[in-house]
Amino acid sequence: MDIVLIGSGNVATQLGLILIKSGHRILQVYSRTMVNAEELAYKLSSNAIDSISELDISAEVYIVSVKDDVLKDLLLELPQLNGIICHTAGSVDMDVLDRFEHFGVFYPFQTFTKEKLVDFKQVPVLLEADNDKVYETLLKLAESISDKVSKASSQQRGKLHVAAVFACNFVNHMYRLSEDLLEDSGLSFELLHPLIKETADKVMSISPSLTQTGPASRDDQMIIQKHKYLLKEQEPYSSIYKNLTESILALNKSK
Amino acid sequence: MDIVLIGSGNVATQLGLILIKSGHRILQVYSRTMVNAEELAYKLSSNAIDSISELDISAEVYIVSVKDDVLKDLLLELPQLNGIICHTAGSVDMDVLDRFEHFGVFYPFQTFTKEKLVDFKQVPVLLEADNDKVYETLLKLAESISDKVSKASSQQRGKLHVAAVFACNFVNHMYRLSEDLLEDSGLSFELLHPLIKETADKVMSISPSLTQTGPASRDDQMIIQKHKYLLKEQEPYSSIYKNLTESILALNKSK
Numbered sequence: 001m002d003i004v005l006i007g008s009g010n011v012a013t014q015l016g017l018i019l020i021k022s023g024h025r026i027l028q029v030y031s032r033t034m035v036n037a038e039e040l041a042y043k044l045s046s047n048a049i050d051s052i053s054e055l056d057i058s059a060e061v062y063i064v065s066v067k068d069d070v071l072k073d074l075l076l077e078l079p080q081l082n083g084i085i086c087h088t089a090g091s092v093d094m095d096v097l098d099r100f101e102h103f104g105v106f107y108p109f110q111t112f113t114k115e116k117l118v119d120f121k122q123v124p125v126l127l128e129a130d131n132d133k134v135y136e137t138l139l140k141l142a143e144s145i146s147d148k149v150s151k152a153s154s155q156q157r158g159k160l161h162v163a164a165v166f167a168c169n170f171v172n173h174m175y176r177l178s179e180d181l182l183e184d185s186g187l188s189f190e191l192l193h194p195l196i197k198e199t200a201d202k203v204m205s206i207s208p209s210l211t212q213t214g215p216a217s218r219d220d221q222m223i224i225q226k227h228k229y230l231l232k233e234q235e236p237y238s239s240i241y242k243n244l245t246e247s248i249l250a251l252n253k254s255k
Numbered sequence: 256m257d258i259v260l261i262g263s264g265n266v267a268t269q270l271g272l273i274l275i276k277s278g279h280r281i282l283q284v285y286s287r288t289m290v291n292a293e294e295l296a297y298k299l300s301s302n303a304i305d306s307i308s309e310l311d312i313s314a315e316v317y318i319v320s321v322k323d324d325v326l327k328d329l330l331l332e333l334p335q336l337n338g339i340i341c342h343t344a345g346s347v348d349m350d351v352l353d354r355f356e357h358f359g360v361f362y363p364f365q366t367f368t369k370e371k372l373v374d375f376k377q378v379p380v381l382l383e384a385d386n387d388k389v390y391e392t393l394l395k396l397a398e399s400i401s402d403k404v405s406k407a408s409s410q411q412r413g414k415l416h417v418a419a420v421f422a423c424n425f426v427n428h429m430y431r432l433s434e435d436l437l438e439d440s441g442l443s444f445e446l447l448h449p450l451i452k453e454t455a456d457k458v459m460s461i462s463p464s465l466t467q468t469g470p471a472s473r474d475d476q477m478i479i480q481k482h483k484y485l486l487k488e489q490e491p492y493s494s495i496y497k498n499l500t501e502s503i504l505a506l507n508k509s510k
Contacts, residue, residue: 010468067473067475068470068475068477068478069475069476069477069478091470091478091481091482109446109449109450110449110450110453111450111453111454111457111466111468111469112468113457113461113466113468116457116460116461118453122449123449124446124449148449152442155440156440156441156442158481158485159436159437159439159440159442159485160437160440160442160446161478161482162436162482162485162486162492162496163433163434163436163437163442163447164433164447164450164469165469165470165482165496166429166430166432166433166436166492166495166496167429167430167433167447167450167451167454168447168450168451168453168454168468168469169467169468169469169470169471169472169503170429170495170499171426171429171430171451171454171455172454172457172458172463172466172467172468172469173463173467173499173502173503174421174422174425174426174429175421175422175426175458175463176463176464176467176506177421177502178418178419178421178422179418179462179463179464180464181414181417181418181421182414182415182418184414185410185411185414185415186411187405187407187411187414187415187418188405189458189462189463190379190403191364191379191381191403191405191415192418192419192422192423193458193459194364194365194377194378194379195364195365195366195419195422195423196422196423196426196455196458196459197455197459198365198366198423199422199423199426199427199455200426200451200452200454200455202427203427203430203444203448203451204448204451204452207434207444208427208428208430208431208434208444209431209434209435211427212424212427212428212431213366213423213424213427214419214420214423214424214427215420215424216420216424217424222324223346223416226346226413227416227417227420230413230414230417231417236498236501236502236505237417237421239498240421240425240498240499240502241417241420241421243491243494243495243498244425244428244495246491247428247432247491247495248424248428250491251428251431
């Protein structure tokens with residue numbers, strides 16, 4: 001298909017790369033910042049633009065991947081389009097697009113950074129569309145890059161996004177805090193790699209409700225007090241340790 | 256080396272298996288419970304004992320792997336030894352051993368179960384020793400089973416244990432909360448598998464301080480408010496979302 005990418009961030013980059021790898025054409029890459037548009041357009045053998053007035057109106061699909069808080073303003077600038085316009089945002093309802101003729105949502109459910117290539121076949125893509133015809137087109141596009149395509153309403157996508165904040169963003173923050181704690185003691189974060197890998201591997205086959213370990217899960221107050229003392233007055237470690245330990249203890253008690 | 260294992264639990268089992276595989280001899284396996292000593296001794300072509308008086312005093316290294324809360328009492332029962340005595344506990348200071356002549360700590364940093372074999376070469380082993388000569392012996396022993404041997408003081412080991420609570424126990428709790436959130440919306444936890452895997456994989460090669468994504472990391476207040484509204488009055492999600500979001504925002508501002 002002939003596609004225009006609006007945005008040049010992590011999601012646009014990874015989507016663009018897998019789309020051309022799967023045989024699609026990226027007609028244009030738009031970014032407010034020309035150097036960003038050019039950087040991605042170069043990777044995709046595409047054309048960079050930084051003005052909406054230059055938008056190619058012959059594309060079949062326009063994929064808008066910009067920060068959620070600029071999405072609405074950007075959409076106001078866009079002309080009426082013959083192709084399908086879709087956004088890639090987890091927490092934005094589809095109806096922000098309803099002044100367009102054909103619209104939908106194309107939500108790749110993964111965490112992306114520009115530098116690290118992703119095995120897109122394993123990335124769930126969640127679709128929502130204004131009507132069946134749009135859905136069929138988005139389905140065809142999604143299935144050309146992923147083996148895990150499914151339908152999700154705006155409401156489900158919202159819940160999924162919150163769940164992802166816990167399972168990915170907050171998890172990464174835990175990694176970050178543990179790295180900082182180790183650095184304070186002159187120890188390398190690499191020491192934690194095997195443990196991090198094992199913890200993630202485990203929940204691929206066993207529910208995380210059955211794999212909780214550690215002092216809170218066995219209500220080991222001696223160790224909990226020792227840890228609280230170690231972290232005393234060190235924020236944010238201290239309050240997070242307290243908050244999450246209480247949450248694990250409460251879940252145990254409710255069992 | 257000629258080694259005596261004191262204890263027959265998960266750590267003793269995994270250590271014993273890798274030690275004989277690496278060419279060492281396990282002279283004896285001690286457990287208070289004879290059937291447990293016998294079970295492990297059988298696996299290690301070793302001799303089971305359940306009485307301290309039968310302890311072979313010719314071993315070069317005695318590895319004590321028992322539960323933290325029985326360790327001190329057990330140590331009181333032991334005779335003076337010519338060999339090195341070391342424990343394998345993350346949260347117990349080395350000085351519990353200071354009435355012995357040669358002592359140290361041999362701490363394999365991973366979660367173990369008896370049944371699941373571990374790739375020990377990848378397991379960090381943290382050493383602490385009373386003096387250089389003891390350290391050299393423990394180092395030789397540790398390097399024969401693991402590629403990731405390093406030195407850690409009792410204080411560092413304590414910090415490492417706290418860091419592991421963040422990187423493993425709290426991470427698993429995040430997985431658990433996200434599973435519960437999805438179940439409420441009729442979505443499968445499996446949708447999160449690729450995201451969980453990618454998030455863990457990423458920090459194997461890039462510092463988590465550079466891989467933070469999500470609404471808090473880009474200070475996307477619109478989405479943050481939306482998520483807070485979605486989780487409103489749902490505990491523990493609501494307070495944890497608030498706490499961790501603030502922590503990520505604060506880290507960004509301090510950059």
